[in-house]
Amino acid sequence: xxxxxxxxxxxxxxTLAEASLxxxxxxxxxxGACALIPKLRSGIVTADRLVSLDRVPELNNxxxxxxxxxxxxxxxxxxxxxxxxxxxxxxxxxxxxxxxxDAPHIARMSTVAGNLCAARPDHxxxxxxxxxxxxxxxxxxxxxxxxxxxxxxxxPDRPALMRGEILTQIVCPGPGTDGGSAFKKLxxxxxxxxxxxxxxxxxxxxxxxxxxxxxxxxxxxxxxxxPWRARVDGLVGEIADDLLFQRAAEAAAGLAPAxxxxxxxxxxxxxxxxxxxxxxxxxxxxxxxxxxxxxxELAAESS
Amino acid sequence: MTDLVLTLNGTPxxxxxxxxxxxxxxxxxxxxxxxxxxxxxxxGSCLVLVGQQPVAACLTLxxxxxxxxxxxxxxxxDPVGQAVRKAFAETAADRCPLCSAGMMVAATYALxxxxxxxxxxxxxxxxxxxxxxxxxxxxxxxxxxAAAALQERAT
Numbered sequence: 001x002x003x004x005x006x007x008x009x010x011x012x013x014x015t016l017a018e019a020s021l022x023x024x025x026x027x028x029x030x031x032g033a034c035a036l037i038p039k040l041r042s043g044i045v046t047a048d049r050l051v052s053l054d055r056v057p058e059l060n061n062x063x064x065x066x067x068x069x070x071x072x073x074x075x076x077x078x079x080x081x082x083x084x085x086x087x088x089x090x091x092x093x094x095x096x097x098x099x100x101x102d103a104p105h106i107a108r109m110s111t112v113a114g115n116l117c118a119a120r121p122d123h124x125x126x127x128x129x130x131x132x133x134x135x136x137x138x139x140x141x142x143x144x145x146x147x148x149x150x151x152x153x154x155x156p157d158r159p160a161l162m163r164g165e166i167l168t169q170i171v172c173p174g175p176g177t178d179g180g181s182a183f184k185k186l187x188x189x190x191x192x193x194x195x196x197x198x199x200x201x202x203x204x205x206x207x208x209x210x211x212x213x214x215x216x217x218x219x220x221x222x223x224x225x226x227p228w229r230a231r232v233d234g235l236v237g238e239i240a241d242d243l244l245f246q247r248a249a250e251a252a253a254g255l256a257p258a259x260x261x262x263x264x265x266x267x268x269x270x271x272x273x274x275x276x277x278x279x280x281x282x283x284x285x286x287x288x289x290x291x292x293x294x295x296x297e298l299a300a301e302s303s
Numbered sequence: 304m305t306d307l308v309l310t311l312n313g314t315p316x317x318x319x320x321x322x323x324x325x326x327x328x329x330x331x332x333x334x335x336x337x338x339x340x341x342x343x344x345x346x347g348s349c350l351v352l353v354g355q356q357p358v359a360a361c362l363t364l365x366x367x368x369x370x371x372x373x374x375x376x377x378x379x380x381d382p383v384g385q386a387v388r389k390a391f392a393e394t395a396a397d398r399c400p401l402c403s404a405g406m407m408v409a410a411t412y413a414l415x416x417x418x419x420x421x422x423x424x425x426x427x428x429x430x431x432x433x434x435x436x437x438x439x440x441x442x443x444x445x446x447x448x449a450a451a452a453l454q455e456r457a458t
Contacts, residue, residue, distance in 0.1 A: 004324070004328055005323065005324070005325060005328075007323055008323060009322070009323075010322060010364065010366045010367065030364065030367075032362075033362055033363065033364055033367070034344055034359075034362050037325060037361070037362050037364070038342065038343050038362075041342065050364075052367055054367060054369075102345070102431070103344065103345065103347060103359075103430060103431030104357070104409075104427075104428070104430055104431045105344070105347060105350060105357045105358055105359055105409075105431045106344055106359070106431065108356055108357065108358065109344070109358050109359065109362060109363070
């Protein structure tokens with residue numbers, strides 16, 4: 001039998017400022033509630049007031065475009081990204097991370113912002129969003145600030161939120177004219193309850209206008225740790241090939257703190273996953289086709 | 304704590320002190336609860352439709368459901384829901400009460416989108432449902448049977 005929740009009241013503020021004040025007073029924010037309810041049941045979180053943002057309409061906005069980037073409001077459920085054409089085409093890593101949620105109903109219920117605020121290593125969405133260079137907008141009693149998602153996820157279960165602060169929006173820059181991304185995950189055999197559930201990796205690769213040499217690359221490892229950005233300077237300025245990706249994957253796996261004490265099979269799996277993810281992001285970067293970019297090129301040639 | 308009005312299977316029902324409950328607890332008070340096994344949304348046994356969307360009742364706050372219609376497996380009265388329940392009964396896919404309620408709700412959601420569905424799509428639609436006897440083929444077969452019946456009606 002599932003135990004009942006301790007008593008609480010639900011507040012429905014109509015503005016962010018009201019919500020912020022309530023949180024400052026010790027209330028707890030509820031969005032999709034997927035992470036919160038088990039914590040309330042087990043007593044890890046205690047709250048006599050829950051703040052719901054369902055009556056703050058501007059938080060339910062989602063927009064995606066290769067030029068303006070991806071903007072996800074705090075109340076947007078993860079599954080809303082799935083039918084979005086630009087998310088699928090140009091923010092493929094994020095799209096794949098949502099597609100591979102453990103259960104479809106969890107993707108429909110949980111919000112992207114709630115998924116990030118939980119700051120769990122096994123929440124994959126953060127891995128994909130860090131690879132895409134996402135920033136988060138935080139609004140509190142004292143004002144608004146915008147920080148890098150990787151630094152927002154500073155420690156497990158402890159996102160960089162000050163008292164009363166609300167994550168209002170997630171912003172990813174556009175992938176660039178010739179950019180591609182990919183996300184992959186691999187479930188791990190677990191021998192004890194605290195062992196990591198999975199490896200997850202995401203990569204983003206960007207080409208210059210001549211579509212020949214890589215001008216920027218990001219590689220992120222997660223699942224076994226909070227999203228960790230690998231140094232992949234070696235890829236910049238190079239012509240992509242499988243050997244290059246293999247070497248970059250080996251270098252990244254060698255430096256990742258989470259893989260330091262790891263056994264050989266886990267390390268091998270991580271290297272293979274990192275390499276394949278880079279190769280897929282690379283293929284997508286080379287295969288992208290946005291009609292309006294071609295229109296721009298034609299206009300530039302004729303003028 | 305205030306009472307709550309839930310539109311359950313088309314009928315407005317009053318849940319005493321409902322805003323302080325999860326949806327599964329509210330449904331239990333109304334004697335309409337599906338089985339809830341894990342309490343973490345992982346097994347899908349307590350799947351219900353809220354505003355036509357499948358959600359895990361154990362992770363939904365009743366106070367946030369609002370005016371959205373709640374449908375449990377016994378309230379699936381439309382042709383799609385009836386076809387699913389009939390096919391599950393005929394193939395004995397509903398013989399175990401633990402997962403079948405959630406399976407039928409997930410199947411109904413998928414078939415309401417389209418009855419022209421492949422076995423792989425059915426498997427994807429049932430991805431969030433855990434069958435403890437690992438007999439997934441039986442349920443996939445039942446959904447395909449319901450899909451065939453619906454296709455026949457439509458043509």
